[in-house]
Amino acid sequence: MLEMLEKTVLHNGLVTAFAVVGLIMYVSMLVSRHLTFGRVHGSAIAILIGLGLAYWGGLHSGGQKGLADLSLFSGIGLMGGAMLRDFAIVATAFEVQASEARKAGLIGAIALVLGTVLPFIVGASVAYAFGYTDAVSMTTIGAGAVTYIVGPVTGAAIGASSELVALSIATGLLKAIMVMVGTPVAARFLGLRTPRSAMVFGGLAGTVSGVSAGLAATDRKLVPYGTLVATFHTGLGCLLGPSLLYFAVKSLVG
């Protein structure tokens, strides 16, 4: 009986994922309404539960893909993978007001550049303070502070060791998770109210996963504006990291 149920679940991974995520959303909405009296958005709680399950899954399987490494939940990997994630992100653009997006064009671009350079400087400085004083290490960790994709791409391009690359991915992952969890809490301080402010946020906060989840948990209608800008973030970082930024660090520390 139990074996047959397990087989059903195993053979229908994606469908199982829909059911599991639906259950997570339902529990989150209940928690949001009854325990926080609507003050914490249900989506934010759902994302937290997701991260918690990812930690639990990672501990149990020893793999790198959180809950998706447990065969019963492998469908989560497909549902939350890059393909469906990008598909759903693109779909949110359907609600974008073209005039709003155009109004924020320049400020979005400025935010994008700042969002690449500032985290890089902080990351490289922290690396320096902890004794990673050569240009390759500083650049790799600095690039990780931009996003967890820019980090390894930059590291690979300038010949960093795998330990450094892992550290740089960890930096980027922590940043993404902090953005996911912190955005709804800091929304008022950040001034996240309008499409323009969401685009500034998307450019500066970086990581698509962090920005899109953070905005989803703050205000659903801001999601497309933020992600529209954030999706250029990784590309810009991969462009600047191994070139301009690396040379700048190299000229500073020799």
Place this chain on the structure above:
Amino acid sequence: MIIYGTALLAVCHLLGIFLGDLLGALIGVKTNVGGVGIAMILLIFARLYMHKRGLMPQSTELGVTFWGAMYIPVVVAMAAQQNVVAALRGGPVALLAAMGALALCACVIALINRTETPVAAAEEDGALDPKSAAQTA
């Protein structure tokens, strides 16, 4: 038909990713440059164009808006497959670099967004409130 909307979304998605890869190859980085962003812009223009010509009936729209609404559940699934264990094992360098970068960026975001005229912001709130209420419901 509902599939027309989903197919339109799929075509924009594929075209955007393709152009992003092409752009990345052109400027010599080994990654996709803004592919999703390009796809979003394509979809925005496709919608404007088709609306004007009356080629966008309600059922076609539904084929896109369904996926837009699936966005938050997809993000929850994405969160559930992050390498949280590795992220927490990164130690103080990763933690401090991430926190420092975010704190600085948060201040700059707050600064830039404070320059936005409050009148415009208030208008925005009023105009979009019913819609957002409907979406969260």
